[in-house]
Amino acid sequence: MKRFFDDREIRSIQRREEDNNLRLSAMVESGYRRSGRVREIFDGLELRPSDVVSVNDLDKLPVISREEVAELERRDPPFGGFCDETADIDRIFTSPGPVYEPHLGENELWGRGYFAAGFREGDRVLNTFSYHMVAAGLTFHEGLRSAGATVIPSGTSGTETQVQLIRDLKVTGYTGTPSFLIAIINKAEEMGYDFRRDFGLRRACFVAEPLQPSLRMRFEDEYGIDTYQMYGATEVGDIAYECPEKAGWHICEDVIVEIVDPSTGKCVEPGKLGEVVVTRLNDLFFLFRFGTGDLSSIIEAECACGRTAGRLSGIAGRVGEAVKVRGMFVAPSQIMRVKAAFPDIRFQVIVTREAYRDLLTVMVMDDEHYKSVDNTHFGKVFSEICAVRIDRIETVEGILPDTDTPIIDRREWD
Ligand SMILES: [Zn+2]
Numbered sequence: 559m560k561r562f563f564d565d566r567e568i569r570s571i572q573r574r575e576e577d578n579n580l581r582l583s584a585m586v587e588s589g590y591r592r593s594g595r596v597r598e599i600f601d602g603l604e605l606r607p608s609d610v611v612s613v614n615d616l617d618k619l620p621v622i623s624r625e626e627v628a629e630l631e632r633r634d635p636p637f638g639g640f641c642d643e644t645a646d647i648d649r650i651f652t653s654p655g656p657v658y659e660p661h662l663g664e665n666e667l668w669g670r671g672y673f674a675a676g677f678r679e680g681d682r683v684l685n686t687f688s689y690h691m692v693a694a695g696l697t698f699h700e701g702l703r704s705a706g707a708t709v710i711p712s713g714t715s716g717t718e719t720q721v722q723l724i725r726d727l728k729v730t731g732y733t734g735t736p737s738f739l740i741a742i743i744n745k746a747e748e749m750g751y752d753f754r755r756d757f758g759l760r761r762a763c764f765v766a767e768p769l770q771p772s773l774r775m776r777f778e779d780e781y782g783i784d785t786y787q788m789y790g791a792t793e794v795g796d797i798a799y800e801c802p803e804k805a806g807w808h809i810c811e812d813v814i815v816e817i818v819d820p821s822t823g824k825c826v827e828p829g830k831l832g833e834v835v836v837t838r839l840n841d842l843f844f845l846f847r848f849g850t851g852d853l854s855s856i857i858e859a860e861c862a863c864g865r866t867a868g869r870l871s872g873i874a875g876r877v878g879e880a881v882k883v884r885g886m887f888v889a890p891s892q893i894m895r896v897k898a899a900f901p902d903i904r905f906q907v908i909v910t911r912e913a914y915r916d917l918l919t920v921m922v923m924d925d926e927h928y929k930s931v932d933n934t935h936f937g938k939v940f941s942e943i944c945a946v947r948i949d950r951i952e953t954v955e956g957i958l959p960d961t962d963t964p965i966i967d968r969r970e971w972d
Pocket residue numbers: 801802803808861862863864865
């Protein structure tokens with residue numbers, strides 16, 4: 559029995575690095591020759607293709623955001639100069655914008671995520687992503703096929719149709735968003751079915767929407783559905799996926815992921831929060847350093863599943879929502895995790911600046927719940943989750959004005 563999608567998943571870290579460097583130099587070489595945009599970027603920075611030959615050289619190039627890709631495609635349609643239009647393009651998708659995405663028909667895209675989620679030959683999987691114009695339906699379809707599963711292209715059909723398909727075709731798996739799966743389950747219950755008893759859907763792989771831990775628990779405990787997550791972006795395809803350990807998302811083998819400080823474009827230290835910046839190693843669309851706008855950090859520790867690729871710690875939020883404190887990003891989602899660890903305590907984080915130093919203050923409602931908490935313990939949990947120390951805790955009499963905003967930046971910049 560095959561344990562991994564392919565052997566590349568278990569090659570040594572050093573081997574992966576060497577392979578990636580070779581593939582990156584080839585892409586730079588090819589892109590400089592065949593993409594007007596790449597040539598313009600390199601020439602503008604007075605760089606030669608021989609200046610970018612390893613992953614460590616990537617930060618000589620600018621990070622390009624989703625908005626910038628869309629703007630460049632508007633100015634220079636249809637592909638913003640990133641693509642060699644004489645190549646044998648298999649298909650062209652569009653996303654709102656419009657943004658155009660040429661594909662070579664890389665049918666293994668997303669396959670490793672589905673494989674890690676346990677989809678195999680004999681599975682019948684409902685693919686509830688749209689097949690119309692956008693990349694999702696067809697690329698997830700082929701990913702499922704490359705893991706061995708049979709696909710039911712149910713697309714955006716209504717929940718009642720999806721329930722019928724699950725029943726009549728003895729569907730064993732689902733891919734789509736978590737919110738649509740819960741809507742299908744609710745519909746099935748409304749139609750008089752007991753989802754767990756009457757149906758055989760036991761595995762789900764989610765993408766394109768965050769999976770809330772409480773919803774995950776419901777799927778797994780109430781409905782007996784083993785759940786997995788994948789992560790990607792239409793501009794670059796699959797980026798990372800969960801393995802059965804469910805402790806972070808392994809980075810895919812055909813992408814280079816950097817975690818970058820958006821203000822400098824340089825990589826942050828391993829383990830620190832920053833923007834996920836992705837380069838897909840390919841020979842068609844020469845987009846280097848795509849800035850996803852998502853915040854994450856890298857887990858370097860070995861994973862018990864045997865895969866050697868580093869993992870993303872999940873998505874902590876969007877770059878714009880995070881507040882930088884003493885050089886470290888603190889995302890609202892991290893504060894929410896602290897709140898989950900101390901559910902009875904009502905608090906809010908305020909960031910100020912005094913004598914050129916950022917100060918992190920926790921304003922906490924002074925009630926009997928707070929009085930029962932050990933401040934040292936609270937501070938320890940806080941700095942474990944947020945990677946920044948609390949400077950002071952201030953108690954507030956009465957009610958905090960706005961605890962829905964977990965972190966507020968009160969610094970003034972000249
Ligand atoms: Zn793993």
